[in-house]
Amino acid sequence: MNWTAIRAIYLFEMARFFRTLAQSLISPVLSTSLYFVVFGAAIGSRIQEIEGVSYGAFIVPGLIMLSVITQAISNASFGIYFPKFIGTIYELLSAPVNFLEIVAGYVGAAATKALFIGIIILITAFFFVDVTIAHPLAMVAFLLLTCLSFALLGFIIGIWAGNFEQLQLVPLLVVTPLVFLGGAFYSISMLPPVWQTISYFNPVVYLISGFRWAFFGSADVPIALSLMAIAGFTAACLLVIGWIFKTGWRIRQ
């Protein structure tokens, strides 16, 4: 392994993040605060407790997931799309690095940024609601896996995208609806039976459910199933990335 190269890519990407630190942090903190004000205080006060948890606290895991997934995808997709767009990709392709090292650098940095923002949101949440974390280790593990797997997905999107519109397309049209319909703001058990069944085809349901279990000890689906879902998703992304680099799809002629 060319660890020096991984480190170089990672630090270069993190430098971009720190250059725009203020805007990287202000927007997620602001939007999370708005969610708490609107859903937690204004509407949440009229909603009864869900599974023994106040509504304001109940939405915390979903809110973190929403931001972490969006950030992981956008950071990773932009990270690899930008060199393609401005042409600096030539350097990556001509460097003595293999695809695993390139992925480790870019995805590692994107996942770190997403993790950073996830933690900031959690801290913000403590200011608005009483959050308890029943299984801290599982919470950390879920958070890390989510950052990693969606950064991998973002990397694929960044390679696939031919322009900035396409770069926004998947997060906007696919990921945001999946997260909103994945139980970020409600429990699946609150839905009519038909919609419950449909929801189980939404992979994000397993993530949010598992993450919520780590906080409150209750879940829509068994925790083992949640873990398997995210492990499977990570593996699928890795396979696709492996194929991309083997064939040079959209990067090497």
Next chain:
Amino acid sequence: MQPILDIADLRKSYGDGFEALKGVSLRIEPGEIIALLGPNGAGKTTLISTVCGITTATSGTVAVGGHDIIRDFRAARSMIGLVPQEINLEPFERVINTVRFSRGLFGKSPDEAAIEKILRQLSLWDKRNNQIRELSGGMKRRVLIAKALSHEPRLLFLDEPTAGVDVELRKDMWEIVEGLKADGVTIVLTTHYIEEAEAIADRVGVIAKGELLLVEDKADLMARMGQKQLDVQLSAPLEDVPEALAKYDLTLCDDGRTLTYSYDTRAERTGITKLLRDVSEAGLVLRDVVTRQSSLEDIFVGLVHEEEEAAS
């Protein structure tokens, strides 16, 4: 001595059937400067991209310092520096950071002294903390070179380093190349400026339509292909070439005031002595005599034309 670059029967076809390289073979010895000359679309950039790993060859082999670029890609690529044709840089990053990044990417441990040396060599040290977007076009090109040199490569590719660059900067660039050569770096540069090849290369290769038409020592090439012209300027204009001089195949130009004679410098007899004697015997009065050597450009145009004629 082991060649620094050994290309054997390299072919590249694109998906649409276009053959960019039609079996190129080339050996380059350490320490030389070789210029690849050719019109746009001749395959120069494809050749470089394939050696550097940016495009994959359809067939053929390439070894850099004895390392195959596929099987042993880490060793091969570590020896190569590439300065691309386009100015591809991160606009918001600082000069020194992009150079540090390149060094790390090529697996070299951080070495501030080495980076400082490169930046000073390229007159970039004062600009090291500037964002790339603040630099002029010429400075950006220097940053590209600094990046390519950051990992101390033994083989440097300069893809059209002076395309769209003003005369002064071009001279600077040539000095930089000379300096690198003095450090023992082998340099392959592509250009369509003949004068560039003429000014700095040791050997010249001519590429057209994906084929390497020839690779030759620059001096040999010019001597071998070099035709010289002798202009005989006359005091009084002529209507036609006199009968007595018909065997010399002269052309009359400048309103009949100049007779031009072409000859080969390497021939046993150039025929100049006899010509001048016959001119004098024909009763013509000379005003001046001038000789001209054909430039690489004339040679190049001649070669590419021959190729086109052969194809048609």
